[in-house]
Amino acid sequence: QSATQGEFADHISKKGRPYRREVSSTTGLFTSHITKWTHQDLGNDRYLVVQNTVTNLTWDGDATHRDTAQTCVHDQYGNVTQQVSWGEVAVHANTGAFSDIGTDKLTTDISYALNAAKNMVSLPSQETTTDQSLNKIAETKHYYDGLALGSVAKGNETKQEQWVTG
Numbered sequence: 001q002s003a004t005q006g007e008f009a010d011h012i013s014k015k016g017r018p019y020r021r022e023v024s025s026t027t028g029l030f031t032s033h034i035t036k037w038t039h040q041d042l043g044n045d046r047y048l049v050v051q052n053t054v055t056n057l058t059w060d061g062d063a064t065h066r067d068t069a070q071t072c073v074h075d076q077y078g079n080v081t082q083q084v085s086w087g088e089v090a091v092h093a094n095t096g097a098f099s100d101i102g103t104d105k106l107t108t109d110i111s112y113a114l115n116a117a118k119n120m121v122s123l124p125s126q127e128t129t130t131d132q133s134l135n136k137i138a139e140t141k142h143y144y145d146g147l148a149l150g151s152v153a154k155g156n157e158t159k160q161e162q163w164v165t166g
Contacts, residue, residue: 050074109127138163139163
């Protein structure tokens with residue numbers, strides 16, 4: 001395990017999942033992507049592994065870099081229930097730890113239409129995006145099988161609503 005290079009809580013369930021990806025040339029590093037994965041024990045040697053944080057560092061031919069970050073929250077099925085795009089951030093180039101330095105954060109909250117009896121757990125029902133000041137900037141609602149929002153029987157999307165303004 002190399003926590004100093006961005007690896008986070010090493011576990012066999014994360015095998016094959018890259019925690020650091022870099023693009024470089026003989027003149028230096030161009031980009032670095034550091035991904036933090038988390039895992040949840042489902043029992044019987046089964047694990048749910050999800051991407052928790054991604055930081056992207058971009059160099060412009062010198063020692064300085066511009067950075068962005070994205071974090072996700074997942075439900076028990078592995079669905080992303082909240083995605084935060086932090087916009088410009090300051091990232092520690094080795095560990096991937098970051099702090100927000102701008103006012104360009106976007107948060108998308110996602111709910112799902114569930115029918116656990118039929119193992120239908122990953123169809124988005126509503127997606128709402130807000131800006132740094134919590135102003136709603138986008139919203140989409142998905143309806144399935146002619147049913148009410150949040151309900152699903154077969155999984156056929158029959159209606160979609162998109163918020164326009166106000």
